Amino acid sequence: MRLSRYFLPVLKETPAEAQIASHRLMLRAGMIRQQAAGIYSWLPLGYKVLKKIETIVHEEQQRAGHIPLLMPTLQSADLWRESGRYDDYGEEMLRITDRHGRDMLYGPTNEEMITDIFRSYVKSYKDLPLTLYHIQWKFRDEIRPRFGVMRGREFYMKDGYNFDLTKEDALHAYNRHLVSYLRTYERMGLQAIPMRADGGPIGGDYTHEFLVLAETGESEVFYDSEITDLKFGSREIDYDSVEQCQAVLEEFTSRYARTDETHDEAVFAEVPEERRRSARGIEVGQIFYFGTKYSEAMGANVQGPDGKPVPVHMGSHGIGVSRLLGAIIEASHDDKGIIWPEGVTPFHVGIVNLKQGDEEADAACESLYKSFEALGLDPLYDDRNERAGGKFATMDLIGLPWRITVGPRGLKNGVVELTCRRTGESEELSPVDAVEKVAMIYAGLKG
Amino acid sequence: MRLSRYFLPVLKETPAEAQIASHRLMLRAGMIRQQAAGIYSWLPLGYKVLKKIETIVHEEQQRAGHIPLLMPTLQSADLWRESGRYDDYGEEMLRITDRHGRDMLYGPTNEEMITDIFRSYVKSYKDLPLTLYHIQWKFRDEIRPRFGVMRGREFYMKDGYNFDLTKEDALHAYNRHLVSYLRTYERMGLQAIPMRADGGPIGGDYTHEFLVLAETGESEVFYDSEITDLKFGSREIDYDSVEQCQAVLEEFTSRYARTDETHDEAVFAEVPEERRRSARGIEVGQIFYFGTKYSEAMGANVQGPDGKPVPVHMGSHGIGVSRLLGAIIEASHDDKGIIWPEGVTPFHVGIVNLKQGDEEADAACESLYKSFEALGLDPLYDDRNERAGGKFATMDLIGLPWRITVGPRGLKNGVVELTCRRTGESEELSPVDAVEKVAMIYAGLKG
Structure with a gap:
């Protein structure tokens, strides 16, 4: 691209409303423009990086055998009434009424819809395992949107859902996601540490968050310093191999690494003192196994090997695609501006x-x-x-x-x-x- | 892809709700699933074709020198009050109130927002010409959504906007879009005929619609049969050349071709009888030149060569990306199913x-x-x-x-x-x- 023909509106002044480096730099570098609170246009340079990140996520998901589709942004409230979350979700859900008076909502996540798709077509355990994902715009009506694309209202996210016959199979899917996420973040030049997390409103016994260390992170984190020496590197992984995926999970999660939500002083005290670290982190992804929570509520059963219907075991797995731009910049900038890792740079x-x-x-x-x-x-x-x-x-x-x-x-x-x-x-x-x-x-x- | 690991839920029965071939075949081939009236999930096969079409549109837009960005799906009502369209647009606009009681809407189009972006950054005629476009989900709350993705409520569209100093420059942008659209549709295996159209609610003195001939088209069209012999073919075009773009426009629009909205029996009668055709057509795109309508209403001025502010000349140009899947299938199927043109086939x-x-x-x-x-x-x-x-x-x-x-x-x-x-x-x-x-x-x- 010749700059004389491009649209790159860099700003000389530092915008007053931006409190953190990534927000400031994205505005100054002409990457985004705020259109309403927490809602941004992605100007050409920002859009280019967003697409690079999206492409890496797609490639790594498909490398792991996950299948892309695309669900719409608007959903019918009825689906969410089935799971019971329509009333539970609170004011962060943007509720909409269409011209015929039907209750709709702008999807903040897609467990209900994907479960509906699954139950409509898949009838036999022979069609499992299955992991479907999409990358789509979502909306959460944050009361105080801030930090630019890090905590926006309209945001771009990859969310994937695994469907398995047994808990054991579903935990392999969980591990497979963990492995593919490690690879995904490394390609973006990021070290994202899997930390034991809290289930939150999606629920889940098994869940890890992926955190990028940065001073401006919203979470306090505690970890064994050995963990930052781990690299996924160029190793070849057979994503079908239970053993290989399990081994990576153990390697990357056996050391202490937790957010303040799950932090346990007594356990942390067992880490040798010189390796104990506390810092701040930015969450860039999360994986969950939540068993049969949605499949039971919504009747997503398959015929098992014995001919009897069984609810499928599910998990959901998210990567904050638009938020990653902010996280990468927080982790990689200096006083002159952004320093893009080669894997995501808008121009080479x-x-x-x-x-x-x-x-x-x-x-x-x-x-x-x-x-x-x-x-x-x-x-x-x-x-x-x-x-x-x-x-x-x-x-x-x-x-x-x-x-x-x-x-x-x-x-x-x-x-x-x-x-x-x-x-x-x-x-x-x-x-x-x-x-x-x-x-x-x-x-x-x-x- | 190995089918045993894919998610391709083909249906044996013909769905009763589908009235036309493309809707029927997209449902049967496991390409889409209706989630609410006029709102669809794109199942893996459908998603793959959607992406192929999107990629062709991107490539041809960028070949013509147009610059991609991405505007959000939700917009502030205030922008639309500036142009006067908030009240004019009627019930097809999906109006939303957020948790703080602010009036929002799900964008049906983006003239206001792109004009706002332009006026915020571009101050001099030296930064012109400029054409910005995006491909984004839009929503029109159709009273009776039907024909599957052909007349959905949530739909995927490319909309581009040119900003020029003079009417003459803006008409070159208009011609450039016409040329690039011809190339775009041909790559998808479609013959889309530019027909003189009516300005409609967006306004515009110069406007052409692109129509694909198909029995199930929503518009009646009248044309000189010579027009279907025209091919864009493999010719090389310099999109900066006013003469070359003008010559293509003349070649493809000098023969009679109009929709029922602009049809003129008297002019049509001048076409030799053996070449007069009437048929039905599906609209797959439209280009507009509308002058200073939005720039004047919204204060999008640049400093001209003489130092005085002048409102920019604009046009908007759309391609119905999701609708194109339906149009291609209507134009290319038989009683056994779909026949994909090589340019957009989901698998080769x-x-x-x-x-x-x-x-x-x-x-x-x-x-x-x-x-x-x-x-x-x-x-x-x-x-x-x-x-x-x-x-x-x-x-x-x-x-x-x-x-x-x-x-x-x-x-x-x-x-x-x-x-x-x-x-x-x-x-x-x-x-x-x-x-x-x-x-x-x-x-x-x-x-």
Whole structure:
């Protein structure tokens, strides 16, 4: 993309309403615009990152054998009356009446609807196991929306639901989700720690939250410092293997790691003192096993091997897709702006032309631009008639991990400058070598 | 995908509530499920086609230089009070009150919000031209939703908005949209004819609707038969070229083609009698130029070259993404089921194993499956223990354009059978040749 043709409304001033870095930076970098309390437009740059994150979530869900579908945003109240949650849910549920006076609601989650879909079609244990998921806009009418997309009202979320014949099978689905979530977050450059959590209104005996450590996190967390040394890395997993998934679960959850909701001082005291940590964390996902709660309430039975109907065992598993943008920025920024991890960056590389209009500089930039495009990479070329300082400030603010600076002086020596946003380090390279180096970095990403 | 692990709930019975072929076939093929009047879940097969169509729309929009963003589904009523449409819109607008008593609505379209975004950031004519678009769920509270996704209440739509300094520039944007729409529909295997239309509630002096001819269309249309001979084909277009875009507009709109709303018997009578046609059509898109209607009402001005503020010239341009599934099926099905055009088919090829459990047949199917995956193609392998008749019926119903049938008898002669869904013609080929032939067909698609 050429910046002169893009729509990137960066702000010079720091918006007064933003209390935390991610909110501030998303507004300043022209990623979002508030349209009403807790409701945002995703401007082109923000939308691009949102799509990158969504794509990673889709790829990892499908790698784990989960099947995508899409449920609508609006639901009939009747479904929620069946489960008993229509009255329980309280004021966070946005209730709507249509022109015929029917009670509707903007879905805050989808346990009821997916159970309805399941019971309508699946009749035999032979069709299990089955995990269906979708990524869809949801609404929770938060009384005090804040922190930008971190606690918005209209938010984008992946929610998946497993259907299994037995508790044992459902716990494998639980473990499979845990494994796939670890992989998902790592691809986004995040360390998200699974912590024992509280069931809350969805219910559930088994549940873990995934938390990203950040000073601005809404939860206080307590953990054994060994846990931050764990990496999922490039290991190959057979998601059908009960043993492999169980082993990953044990590796990542055997050390102490809890939010304040489930924190137990006595158990924590057993961790050697030098490894005890308390910090703040941002929740970016949660997995639940809740047994037959919804299947019994809503009659989601299958015919078992003995011919008798049995309610299916279920779980639900969520990733906060829109919230992840905020979490990633909280975990990865400096005083100049955002620092995108390579896995989610909106553009792979920025090209800064120090002297727009200079024949050689323009030609070198065009050539770099076309080389990246030919390699399937997505460059952002700042081709505006602006001073170098302004161009650098914009690139730093929007946080592209790599920048190539092109100027007449360097070109005389046959070089451009390649700068790493995270370290600030630069090196001079020939244009060909600069392209090759950037291409190598992205080729090495797992995907 | 292996069918044994997929979720494809095909129905044996024809659902009584479905009046037209596309609605019937989408229900029978397990593509959609009605959750409330005019509100559907997109089951995995339907979701896959929806995504294919969405991807084509995105690609063609961006090829034309239009920039994607994403506006939320819910909007503040205040924006619509500015334009005067809050009171005008009537009962089709779903009005919502949040917990704080604020008036909201589920967006039926986005002229107000995009104008608000524009006026907040763009101050100078130097930032023009600009075309922003999004693909988002919308809601119109139709009094009698019907025909499945063709006239649903919650529907998926691409709507784009151009901002230009002058009427002349805005008409180039109009023409550019017309060109890109022609290309978009052709990639989906559709002939969509631009017809002179009526401005309706959005307003607009210049507007064309795109109609697909189909017996079940809601509009009566009148046209010169020469128009159906026009193809956009593989021509290369420079979307920045006023002349090229204008020439395409003239080529595709100079012959008589109107809906009943704008039909003029006297003008139609000038078409030679043997070329006069009347038929029915399904609207799949519409483009508008409406000048300064919204920019004046909402103060969307830029500083012009002379330093004085001028209201921008705008247009809006829509493609009914979810509706297109219905339109494509109406235009392409037979009594056995759907016939997907290659550009939007949910799977590229079906593999039918005539004797599941036979060692050689299973191995040949696995090998075909992996060959297609290695080529980046998406096969659906029917690996269930079902009779051949049932497997063929399912493949015909869900409409994959190509099917490979594998059985022990053929394998003895070193062949499998490749069948074209549209013609029903089959040929015997070695497995390697069958893969190559299918790969060649998809390699030839424009994209």
